Amino acid sequence: MAIQSVGIIGLGLLGGSIGLAIAKHCPDIRTMGYDADPEARNAARDRGLVQTVCDTAAAAAEKADLVILCVPVGAMGFAADAVRSALPDGVIVSDVGSSKQSVADTLRAALPDITVIPAHPVAGTEQSGPEAGFAELFEGRWCILTPPDDVSETDIGALSEFWRSLGSKIEIMDAQHHDLVLAVTSHIPHLIAYTIVGTASDLEEVTRSEVIKYSAGGFRDFTRIAASDPTMWRDVFLNNKDAVLEMLGRFTEDLTALQRAIRRGDGDALHELFTRTRAIRRSIIEQGQDV
Numbered sequence: 001m002a003i004q005s006v007g008i009i010g011l012g013l014l015g016g017s018i019g020l021a022i023a024k025h026c027p028d029i030r031t032m033g034y035d036a037d038p039e040a041r042n043a044a045r046d047r048g049l050v051q052t053v054c055d056t057a058a059a060a061a062e063k064a065d066l067v068i069l070c071v072p073v074g075a076m077g078f079a080a081d082a083v084r085s086a087l088p089d090g091v092i093v094s095d096v097g098s099s100k101q102s103v104a105d106t107l108r109a110a111l112p113d114i115t116v117i118p119a120h121p122v123a124g125t126e127q128s129g130p131e132a133g134f135a136e137l138f139e140g141r142w143c144i145l146t147p148p149d150d151v152s153e154t155d156i157g158a159l160s161e162f163w164r165s166l167g168s169k170i171e172i173m174d175a176q177h178h179d180l181v182l183a184v185t186s187h188i189p190h191l192i193a194y195t196i197v198g199t200a201s202d203l204e205e206v207t208r209s210e211v212i213k214y215s216a217g218g219f220r221d222f223t224r225i226a227a228s229d230p231t232m233w234r235d236v237f238l239n240n241k242d243a244v245l246e247m248l249g250r251f252t253e254d255l256t257a258l259q260r261a262i263r264r265g266d267g268d269a270l271h272e273l274f275t276r277t278r279a280i281r282r283s284i285i286e287q288g289q290d291v
């Protein structure tokens with residue numbers, strides 16, 4: 001079954017980018033969208049993020065083959081409740097949340113008789129809102145699907161084909177494994193960036209203007225990540241608590257080992273680690289995953 005109409009709930013960076021990517025890559029697919037924020041709905045109309053901006057979530061969902069929830073992870077349950085009564089027979093409901101197990105549980109409870117296939121396009125920026133979306137966001141990026149066991153191969157195939165048509169590469173994964181992998185590759189890096197920028201701005205010996213003035217290199221890269229949306233990231237950490245705490249425990253141990261190496265003047269330990277991490281960066285670039 002090829003997807004012919006898509007309802008997008010939440011018209012920020014992700015929802016807006018999906019609407020624009022559909023218009024670019026599959027102009028025959030009809031797009032309807034809704035955002036809880038009236039200003040976001042107006043901006044979505046102005047930018048043409050979807051063909052029809054609706055005044056209710058139900059109206060955006062009622063004629064869709066595929067409904068994609070593009071709201072913060074903590075709002076997925078509210079969005080599912082808002083579309084439930086309008087969902088047509090045979091619809092697939094999916095989402096783009098950055099953590100998967102708690103979203104899968106929430107959607108299953110809210111939509112017990114509906115085909116739900118949670119998904120996570122591993123593509124984004126530090127920007128948010130309806131002005132931030134762009135059609136190329138998903139090109140060459142992974143989209144991870146975490147289908148429950150009872151979903152048919154046909155429905156998984158239809159959703160995979162949809163994401164492929166927007167330029168994504170597909171990976172199928174267990175939701176819990178997804179959460180562990182993304183904790184270390186995305187969630188902890190954000191936590192570290194939030195911490196280092198917060199620490200620098202709290203220092204008494206270094207003025208705020210010095211932090212801004214001398215943030216040319218490494219620190220500047222951290223400030224980009226630390227500018228990411230506060231609501232989105234609050235929800236990610238609250239909803240991927242176990243995996244984040246597990247990975248944070250390991251990170252803290254490794255940081256303590258580095259601290260000890262510096263205190264003892266153990267240059268070999270530092271050099272060995274930095275050599276390993278440099279090789280990882282180079283292999284990411286060789287695989288064409290750098291942007």
Ligand SMILES: NC(=O)c1ccc[n+]([C@@H]2O[C@H](COP(=O)([O-])OP(=O)(O)OC[C@H]3O[C@@H](n4cnc5c(N)ncnc54)[C@H](O)[C@@H]3O)[C@@H](O)[C@H]2O)c1
Nearest residue numbers: 010012013014036037071072073075097098124125128129
């Ligand atoms: N930003 C990223 O880099 C990125 C990448 C991949 C996945 N994600 C995930 O995508 C989702 C959306 O993130 P985003 O970056 O697009 O955020 P965003 O803030 O740009 O957009 C979210 C939109 O959802 C709307 N909204 C909130 N609650 C709603 C509700 N109940 N009904 C309808 N609309 C509602 C908001 O008004 C906002 O416009 C999140 O779950 C996030 O974890 C984000």
Ligand SMILES: O=C(O)C(=O)C[C@]1(C(=O)O)C=C[C@@H](O)C=C1
Nearest residue numbers: 098121122123124125126185186
């Ligand atoms: O590039 C960035 O700004 C991002 O933070 C994107 C990023 C990531 O960590 O890779 C952020 C959250 C997502 O769920 C997916 C992608």
